[in-house]
Amino acid sequence: MTRAPWMAVIGLVACAAPAERSLTADPGAETTPVRPTHPSGIWPVTPPGADSPDTPDPPGSATNCDPLHLVATDIDETLTTDNDEWDLQIDDPSYDPAMRPDANTLLQGYAARGYTIAYVTARWDFEMSDGRLASEHTVDWLHDHGFPLHGGLVFLAPEPDHDGDEVVEYKSGVLLGLQAEGWALDWAYGNAETDIEAFLLAGFPDDSTFLVGDRAGELEVPGIPNEDAYTAHLAHLASVPDVRCE
Template identity: 40%
Template sequence: MRRAPYFLAILGLAAAAGCTDDDLPPLSDAKVLTCPHPGNLPFRTDSHAFARSESRTLDSKNTRVKDEGADVLGNPGGKSADIYLADDAMAESGAFAYRGAKARTTPTGGLFSNPFIGEAVSLWHFDAASDTWEAHGRANTDEMGRFEIDASSFVVANGEPIYSILEGDGTCAEQYDLMLPPGSKVVVSDIDGTLTTDDAELIMQVADESYVPKMMTGGNTMLQAWAAKGYPIIYLTARSHQFRSESRVWLRDLEFPIGPVITSNMTNEADGYKTAWLKRMFTEFGWVPVAAYGNADTDIIAYENAGIPKDKTFIVGPLAGDSNTVAIPNMDFTQHTQTYVSAQPNNQ
């Protein structure tokens, strides 16, 4: 009798190995996935269960998703860099890879990430021209839960998501490309204390997965106004990579424009890291900043180091107007949007 559970387990594994499409959830007709929990997928991945029992345990006991999907920025056919590039490294020409990580934690354990090791991840993109979902490579995660998939065979348009699917449970993370020629005009914004009401809002969310950080009044409307005029939005935050999932969900749910989210390797001070990325965008890629938003002295320093004019540097919060920057008064972007952003020309 003691051996019965063993035989039942073997039977269960055999059944799983021999499953057919009839045994799987029905395909959805979705053309966009809501990450990290998209529900039934609109395509079939090569595998449908975790490869390791440890992963099944991790998935069942740690329900908070801590995935990372690395956005890529650069010039079409030229130099590019993803968010993992070292602060002191130069962008490189040639093919790049889509990178990321798959991990979980508890609902209150936002500071921690427990990696999925040796599990399959596949990349997917919906091609509107052919009205079909396309797979773009597959890899297994390493000891840190990271994956890397070569991107040389395809190019995705700016603003269109690429989804990294953890095949074991069908969860996903979004990643985006922003490929612009030299001379392109862009808008840059910090997140914490600039688009949220305070730096402490993230701390509240770290401790409680259900907590929704409060938004600075009019923050989403302000960036929507820039995006409506054709200006790409770039989010440059001192948050570490492990908060990419929280950042993406918050920006999406509060209806901020789609754009790359640059997070930190945590190998430099915030002003040094931001300076490195700003110079990468404006010197190596040749992009032109038309507005930069922040709240902290590190934002002011980084924007100045990168050569962003003071009359295009907009600071909200207690330091509003410091160091000859333009003040956003009363912790509210509404007036700025109505008087300044609305008066700017469309991006040609």
């Protein structure tokens, strides 16, 4: 079975998955539970009107390539403007976290060149005050802001209380698991030292691992300061190889 257009992943690569579950962008839509296809629990997240999980991917799509090329990104303060944006949405689930300018355009540019985006966040999954899961709100936010999700992967942390070392272990474990499945680790974006440590530990090249925000220029990797995230950084796409395949 090919990977679904959208996927939400909860937990470590080494964690056992529950038996069945399905998420949709529309909480009122009818869905058929689908068994996970990965030890960590990959659930197809199919919005209304989208292709079913059994629909073959078109020629040239990222999921038909060998190897599969991956761009990994954190979410909070990497795609959003600040970590507090998620806290505000936890307090009020109807709140729309602010996005860094052109964050979606940047990742759309990668997707257009044949890369699949993996969203690896330290958020954890829980039922929010509106009765919906944090994972559903996370996927909805990405969708509503135009982030590429076809063949995409969204990973949430396995537990709420984790220190820096545990975040590194979780994020690097997810990415090492994808690498073992045949994904090439090409580009990565994060705002925290734990992001960069996890990316480098997983095997992303240090010259294609970007530190975004206040600490840009540190940790011996390319930096993207707040004022350049991401409109000025879009020029980088001109140097990104096209990895689309037949």
